[in-house]
Amino acid sequence: MISSRQTQSVRLVWEVFDRSDTAYSVVELVQMHKGSMNKTTVYRILDRFEKEGKLHTFLGKNGLKWYAKCHNCSSKKHIDIHPHFQCNECGKVECLTIDVKIPKVAKHHIEQANMLLLGQCDECLI
Amino acid sequence: MISSRQTQSVRLVWEVFDRSDTAYSVVELVQMHKGSMNKTTVYRILDRFEKEGKLHTFLGKNGLKWYAKCHNCSSKKHIDIHPHFQCNECGKVECLTIDVKIPKVAKHHIEQANMLLLGQCDECLI
DNA sequence: CCTCTTATTGCAACTAGGTTGCAAATATAG
DNA sequence: CTATATTTGCAACCTAGTTGCAATAAGAGG
Missing domain, CATH: 1.10.10.10 (Winged helix-like DNA-binding domain superfamily/Winged helix DNA-binding domain)
Incomplete structure (x- = not known):
């Protein structure tokens, strides 16, 4: 540093x-x-x-x-990703703690994956 | 229409x-x-x-x-998504035909999911 | 605690993607 | 062929993000 x-x-x-x-x-x-x-x-x-x-x-x-x-950004090196969630009502964004497997794609080299889930958060679900 | x-x-x-x-x-x-x-x-x-x-x-x-x-956009209603791929070298973008399951998240209602994979496309892989 | 070097900041101007309001043009129903 | 509602061009605007440069301020080393 x-x-x-x-x-x-x-x-x-x-x-x-x-x-x-x-x-x-x-x-x-x-x-x-x-x-x-x-x-x-x-x-x-x-x-x-x-x-x-x-x-x-x-x-x-x-x-x-x-x-x-970042909590464990560098630890699990690009094998899994954590998706993010954004509420369609209030716009709030959260990091989700679940892991998503990055799919393999023939003849492509995947380096990184971004997943954004959209919907309603707990507060906006009424 | x-x-x-x-x-x-x-x-x-x-x-x-x-x-x-x-x-x-x-x-x-x-x-x-x-x-x-x-x-x-x-x-x-x-x-x-x-x-x-x-x-x-x-x-x-x-x-x-x-x-x-769109090929089958309206048919499989929000249960699966098809991810997109963008090449980090040439910038080209492709729709992938594979399906990705949308993860469930407690206390959230998921309406939609976007997944973008980044890496090298077949042409840029040398 | 002072000095010097180098990273950091403020500012103003700029770029780029995208939107809006309105008058003019043009599809198309009848 | 005409009337009407959609579509278009234009110019002005908005917002996120960037850049160049001079001024400022960390903090390393004395």
Whole structure:
């Protein structure tokens, strides 16, 4: 870990993820820190967290980028994936703990798989 | 099927999908028809095709929207999904014919699932 | 605790995908 | 052939995300 300085901004962004296990979109995070830092800074800090393996990213239903804390990202190297869930009502996103086997495809080399489940979350199920 | 007029533009866009089974991003389609129609028109025609069930859409690796011809979209109603593949080298996208079971998630109602596999396609595998 | 180097930040401008409102054009029912 | 409702072009707009550069501030080493 050569670079990565402990700036005020870095600490603030990390705190959000440290406090809960929710996934956050960049849009939310920019909004959340408006006033204390520039949106470019948020983007760059998130990029760094991702490179450092502290956060993983995935795309939500509208192609928006979401970030969530990594628990065992590097451990099970690309054999299984954990899918993500997004609620069609409230938009909330969750990491699911179940594993999904990546299917084999003839004449293709699969490196990575993304699975997004859409529906209603527990709170929106009435 | 109340609306949907057979205009020149509608015919041109449909021809592209009719000729091959490839998936196309909106960006490609807009580029392809630049000169003969406006980008807004392309977007709107694709929207209509989707609503009419002629095309299905999904998001590629950068959150770009892709369109592909529907073969049996309405037949197997949300029990299985067919995943999509995108090549990390050339960017090409394919519909895969394999079925993936949608996992059950406690206290959630799953309506839909998207799976995107990433890697190298047959042509890019050397 | 000071200094120097280098990472980080703010800002403003920019890119790209996608959308909207409205007037003009054009399918098609009758 | 006409009337009407759909479709189109255009220009302006929106939002997510990026870039270049000068200013700022960690923190390593003295």
